[in-house]
Amino acid sequence: MRTLSIEINFLTGRFVATAHHDRASPEWPPHPARLFSALVATWADAHQPDPIERRAIEWLESLPAPSIRASDATPRTAATHFVPVNDARIVSRASYDKRACRVDDLVDQIEEAQAAGVSKSKRRSLHTQLRRQRDISGIVSSVGNTPIRAAVDIMPPGWISAADNVRTGQARVFPSVTPTEPRVTYVWKGDPTDDTIAAIDGLCARLTRLGHSSSLVSCRVVSDPPIPTHVPGEGADVLRSVRSGQLATLEREYRKHRGSRPRTLPFSSVGYRQVDPTTSEDPVVRPDTCGEWLVLAFLRGSKRFPSTRAVEVARALRGAVFRHATDPIPEGLSGHRREGQPSTDPHVAFLPLPWVGHEHSDGRLMGAAIAIPEHLDTESLRALLRAIGRWESSASPLILTLGGRGIVEMERIVGTSHLVTLRPGLWRRGSHRWVSATPIALPTHPGALGRGTAAARAKAWARAEKAVVDSCRHIGLPEPIDVGVALAPLIPGARPAPTFPAFRQRGPGGKPVARRLVHAAVTFDQPVAGPVVLGAGRYLGLGLMRPVAEPGVTDE
Numbered sequence: 001m002r003t004l005s006i007e008i009n010f011l012t013g014r015f016v017a018t019a020h021h022d023r024a025s026p027e028w029p030p031h032p033a034r035l036f037s038a039l040v041a042t043w044a045d046a047h048q049p050d051p052i053e054r055r056a057i058e059w060l061e062s063l064p065a066p067s068i069r070a071s072d073a074t075p076r077t078a079a080t081h082f083v084p085v086n087d088a089r090i091v092s093r094a095s096y097d098k099r100a101c102r103v104d105d106l107v108d109q110i111e112e113a114q115a116a117g118v119s120k121s122k123r124r125s126l127h128t129q130l131r132r133q134r135d136i137s138g139i140v141s142s143v144g145n146t147p148i149r150a151a152v153d154i155m156p157p158g159w160i161s162a163a164d165n166v167r168t169g170q171a172r173v174f175p176s177v178t179p180t181e182p183r184v185t186y187v188w189k190g191d192p193t194d195d196t197i198a199a200i201d202g203l204c205a206r207l208t209r210l211g212h213s214s215s216l217v218s219c220r221v222v223s224d225p226p227i228p229t230h231v232p233g234e235g236a237d238v239l240r241s242v243r244s245g246q247l248a249t250l251e252r253e254y255r256k257h258r259g260s261r262p263r264t265l266p267f268s269s270v271g272y273r274q275v276d277p278t279t280s281e282d283p284v285v286r287p288d289t290c291g292e293w294l295v296l297a298f299l300r301g302s303k304r305f306p307s308t309r310a311v312e313v314a315r316a317l318r319g320a321v322f323r324h325a326t327d328p329i330p331e332g333l334s335g336h337r338r339e340g341q342p343s344t345d346p347h348v349a350f351l352p353l354p355w356v357g358h359e360h361s362d363g364r365l366m367g368a369a370i371a372i373p374e375h376l377d378t379e380s381l382r383a384l385l386r387a388i389g390r391w392e393s394s395a396s397p398l399i400l401t402l403g404g405r406g407i408v409e410m411e412r413i414v415g416t417s418h419l420v421t422l423r424p425g426l427w428r429r430g431s432h433r434w435v436s437a438t439p440i441a442l443p444t445h446p447g448a449l450g451r452g453t454a455a456a457r458a459k460a461w462a463r464a465e466k467a468v469v470d471s472c473r474h475i476g477l478p479e480p481i482d483v484g485v486a487l488a489p490l491i492p493g494a495r496p497a498p499t500f501p502a503f504r505q506r507g508p509g510g511k512p513v514a515r516r517l518v519h520a521a522v523t524f525d526q527p528v529a530g531p532v533v534l535g536a537g538r539y540l541g542l543g544l545m546r547p548v549a550e551p552g553v554t555d556e
Contacts, residue, residue: 074179
């Protein structure tokens with residue numbers, strides 16, 4: 001089956017548009033409904049809208065939601081601008097509405113006169129009346145009996161003293177993102193004809209902006225689409241898309257607002273999940289821990305914890321999700337079989353995210369990720385998403401209770417985060433070398449690492465290295481070509497392994513077994529994609545590995 005692929009290139013290197021649910025946050029990637037509306041506006045702006053293009057637009061709206069290829073993006077700090085507002089007392093809404101209705105009537109009369117073959121003098125008179133109605137300079141330039149106080153209100157802020165109690169401009173923000181690759185591609189599954197492709201390509205050629213007027217783009221239909229990063233279906237991200245009848249809905253809405261009154265974009269909500277765009281031909285190894293992340297940011301002003309509290313935070317987060325889940329909780333979410341035995345398949349993990357890797361990093365937990373395995377079963381995925389939905393509907397912000405240590409306020413990140421630590425792309429990036437941000441809980445105890453004879457300690461460290469290698473194999477990675485193990489941190493910001501509380505798990509016979517915690521650096525002979533989480537504590541925040549940037553690659 002053929003596909004239709006539209007490529008958007010951002011000419012300024014950034015995309016300016018507000019998220020529909022938060023006017024202070026940017027939208028990324030651009031939602032399909034936004035692109036569709038831009039194409040409709042381009043079609044309607046033509047002097048004579050093309051019926052062939054209209055049919056192409058109606059064909060496009062009938063398709064399922066598209067796949068999207070979009071890189072990671074860095075949000076810019078949005079400054080607040082103060083924009084002068086229109087003064088309804090100088091040109092009142094009633095006056096505006098009356099004049100708008102008169103303009104509509106005159107337009108209808110002119111069209112009827114042309115169709116009926118009315119004399120040129122009559123048509124000329126109608127055109128003259130139309131020009132007068134459209135000319136509002138007389139209204140705004142002649143103050144007439146307008147009260148001075150009303151006229152003063154249109155002056156810019158600062159021109160009149162504060163004692164005059166003059167209104168100020170309206171606060172506006174224009175959030176934007178700078179994508180790593182200034183390009184987004186949408187791919188629809190369909191069977192377009194050559195005429196349909198040509199019509200949509202013609203619309204794309206005339207499309208000059210997407211989002212805010214400063215977000216300039218070039219647009220075209222491409223024949224060789226890239227592998228997507230966002231695919232519709234069961235997923236944590238909700239994007240606005242369209243369905244059959246969208247064009248007619250937009251036309252009805254336009255007749256109401258006429259491009260000047262407040263309006264909202266009609267849309268249909270579609271779930272999306274993020275996927276890794278690598279192919280089987282790419283020389284990148286993908287572990288079992290790969291998959292989508294739901295990222296929760298700790299709110300500014302909320303209590304911050306060091307990474308040594310990672311397991312405590314992870315257990316509190318897991319407990320909060322479980323409390324909002326419906327029993328029985330599926331194995332892929334709970335991590336346990338119905339009979340109570342630990343699951344042997346990859347399941348949902350709860351990973352606090354520490355600030356590490358920068359010269360000024362201090363290891364504070366900036367947020368947490370709920371890691372969804374790539375091949376998690378549908379029942380478990382739905383149970384997780386419904387639990388998160390119930391939690392969010394019952395509290396805003398989300399509250400995480402840590403016993404006597406207080407509470408943490410959180411919110412789920414939609415789009416991209418201002419904090420590098422909370423961007424999944426940082427932890428997914430392919431690399432040959434990986435270093436532990438939190439210590440690895442070794443699956444087998446190596447023995448005393450700091451006591452005994454030199455020979456005994458050497459054997460214990462060798463067993464620790466072997467346990468790290470076994471942990472790599474356990475999640476589907478090849479054997480590393482180099483392994484370094486230490487109790488001290490191996491990356492700026494990480495905390496020494498002995499400062500972490502003892503990590504215990506149920507062992508044979510139900511007795512708790514304390515796992516030895518160590519830091520490690522592992523090097524592979526080929527790139528490994530993340531996220532990489534190693535060891536017995538990988539579902540509760542231990543063993544979180546950070547990729548070491550390859551030459552020429554930065555974390556930004």
